[in-house]
Amino acid sequence: MSSDSLKLLLGKDAVDLAYVEDGDSIFLISSGNNSRWPSRVLREGKAVVEIEGQSYERGAILVSELREKERILGLMSEKYGKDRTGRWFSPSSKIIEIKGSPPDPSKTDIYSNWLEAEFDSIASNYDEHIFGNEVNYLLRERSLILMERVFSSPSRLLEIGCGTGTETIELLKRGHHIVATDVSSKMLDIVSQKAKRIGLESQLTTIKLNGEQLESLIPTYGKNAFDGIYSTYGAINCIRNLNNIATKLHSLLNSDGKLVFGIYNRYCAPEIVGYLAKFKPKSAFNRLKNTAPEGESRFCIDVFAYSMPEVMRMFSSHFKLVYREGVPVIILPSNFVRYVRMFNGRMDTLKRLDYWLGRRWPFSMLGDHFLMVMKPLSLDN
CATH class of the missing domain: 2.30.110.10 (Electron Transport, Fmn-binding Protein; Chain A)
Known part of the structure; x- marks a missing residue:
């Protein structure tokens, strides 16, 4: 041959x-x-x-x-x-x-194998992807502002999809103890090395785990083991059926705990406007599909976009929504970053306006992503 x-x-x-x-x-x-x-x-x-x-x-x-x-x-x-x-x-x-x-x-599980291999392959350059893109960096700024408020005192936290630890490390510095999970062993190696470099490795446990397998944590940690659970900007969108994880998350979270999600939104007004301005109407509405295929989103793999009402329908029997925020809502998404850079001189003003609008309806529902905070419901009869 x-x-x-x-x-x-x-x-x-x-x-x-x-x-x-x-x-x-x-x-x-x-x-x-x-x-x-x-x-x-x-x-x-x-x-x-x-x-x-x-x-x-x-x-x-x-x-x-x-x-x-x-x-x-x-x-x-x-x-x-x-x-x-x-x-x-x-x-x-x-x-x-x-x-x-x-x-x-x-x-x-072909999808899970693909997911693991993709994130292993980009692990060494992942920080550049975050810190080298102003909009991706904005996403992390906003999620950290929220989590610093929600997790205001040192707590035991579970992170789903930690990546290379952009948020993990900042929360470790604030005294939290974190069980960080990810599908990529290479991502986990990087976050472990970062924690060790700043002397906080004793506060961090890393576990190679797919977000669809959360029940495997219960034998080790028990029920109601965590004061908070969070997952932002991607991991939840790689879970094919969110109906299957609400019960698992409720079992892991204590009764006073909080669940924080950052989810790739099905309805993104800035992206629709951006693509229509580029005369690409098909791309403007790619997220409306049940699956956003690789090549029709900015992810390196097929993902599953969700709207906030969809998430709440799937979680309403176990959780109550207490906060929501769209991010960004007037600044274009990260795949339009070269256009965003045209406004660098006014970026601070745009960020403040985006933050103010993102916490108000209807903008909170129409961002590139949405941040949401939920608290567990009592399931006692």
Whole structure:
């Protein structure tokens, strides 16, 4: 099996791609963030390729280890030359390994495997994604303002989807003890290293955990173990059915505790305005779908956008809403950051106005994300 290129068969479509072989594996590399074929392959966990007229259907996974990615790029350079490889591929290119039998969807959680691999692959650059984008940084500012108010004294907190610890570290500094969970072991390694560097590692416990598996914490920590639970800007939107987690969260939170969410909103007025101004009406309403596919949102994976009323319907039997806030509501979302930077001279004024409006109806319902605070209901009969 050898040729300069292969065809990746995607239903009725086909994409010609460079590739390399190594043992039983075939490796494909995307040409950058605008390539959509990787998500189509990873969504199903399999790929059909055609080489010299012969088709093969095999399993497909994302390569997330940095050294392995560098090794594969080296093989590409050997086959196609450094110049062509350098022109074709970039640091943001995804490398897909095609190998073995396709997974059985009834036995393999393909989405969770994709989720873990994606976040492992971006862990080393994740802080740059947050701190290098003014709107992403604004999101963290607003969530921390809220959590400093809600968790005003040192508490025992559970974080769902800690990432590299943007909020975790700030809350550790305020005396909280945190059980930080994430699907990515590489993200957890980074937040652990940060806590150790500032001498707060004794206040932090990290657990590799999917947000859909919260019940696994109860045998270790018991019921009503946490004074607060929080999850902001992404992790909740990677949970496919929020109906399944309200009971679990209620079991973990003590009766006086608070639940804080920051959720990617189904109805984002600034994004709709932004895309309509760019004459992209289809993109303006991508979030209205049940699933926002990779490539139609700014996430590296398919996500599930929720409106605030949807979340409250799913949580109303266990929690009561006590606070809500849209963020941002007049500042464009992070995928429009180059336009936002045009207003850098007035950003402080815009932030203050955004904060003021974001706490008022209807703006609280129409932001890029919404922050919400809930308290547990008594379920005693």
